[in-house]
Amino acid sequence: MTTALYQVCSQQLFAGGCSIVQCPLRHDAKFCDICSVVCLPDTVYAAHIRGAPHRAKAAMGRDIALLCEICQLHLTGEAIWVEHINGTAHQSRAQATGRSAAIYPRDPTRPTAIFCLLCKRAIDANSWSSHMHSGAHQRYQRNALHRSRFEQAEQDQRGVTVSDPNGGLDFGTVSLDESQRGLQRQLVVTLHPSASPVSITSLLVFTGTVAGESPYVF
Numbered sequence: 001m002t003t004a005l006y007q008v009c010s011q012q013l014f015a016g017g018c019s020i021v022q023c024p025l026r027h028d029a030k031f032c033d034i035c036s037v038v039c040l041p042d043t044v045y046a047a048h049i050r051g052a053p054h055r056a057k058a059a060m061g062r063d064i065a066l067l068c069e070i071c072q073l074h075l076t077g078e079a080i081w082v083e084h085i086n087g088t089a090h091q092s093r094a095q096a097t098g099r100s101a102a103i104y105p106r107d108p109t110r111p112t113a114i115f116c117l118l119c120k121r122a123i124d125a126n127s128w129s130s131h132m133h134s135g136a137h138q139r140y141q142r143n144a145l146h147r148s149r150f151e152q153a154e155q156d157q158r159g160v161t162v163s164d165p166n167g168g169l170d171f172g173t174v175s176l177d178e179s180q181r182g183l184q185r186q187l188v189v190t191l192h193p194s195a196s197p198v199s200i201t202s203l204l205v206f207t208g209t210v211a212g213e214s215p216y217v218f
Ligand SMILES: [Zn+2]
Pocket: 009, 010, 011, 012, 018, 019, 020, 023, 024, 025, 027
């Protein structure tokens, strides 16, 4: 399971299909949004969604009770929580108390426990840091991060379109040889006429491996 991500086609996994001719990556995978797990091969997905852990997480879904300890506010569901912590009321309260607005929700039934939205369970505050380093949590986090990076990479940002004259920004699988020689690709950056001027200050490359971002020269 841990080595599976880079072998799996992200297009297939997160965008619902792959249109790359002769894509060498695996397409027999399915992603469970609720659990942030990759089911490989996809035939295990059916068993996964019938399983108790998935059912418990799905049932919890929209109804998770969460507490914002800065605002002392009870909130229901992850989406509402995310909206709340990004909202101006929460942000200014956090600022007024000299705390970071980016906090984890508490469990309202047990305010000494932090609710892990990825693992969908309450963790005692004393064990929180060891929880964050646990294998299970890290795996969920890696999958969730992989997905959000993929989604960001797919989106055109603020009127800026990046394309490759040969079609597609997906560089496919880069062999070890190629990566040692250095891979050269030409990208075209187009700015929509109505977009405000931009300058390129950095470039992030979405890689299918879990090793992180590639060093990039341009
Ligand atoms: Zn593919």
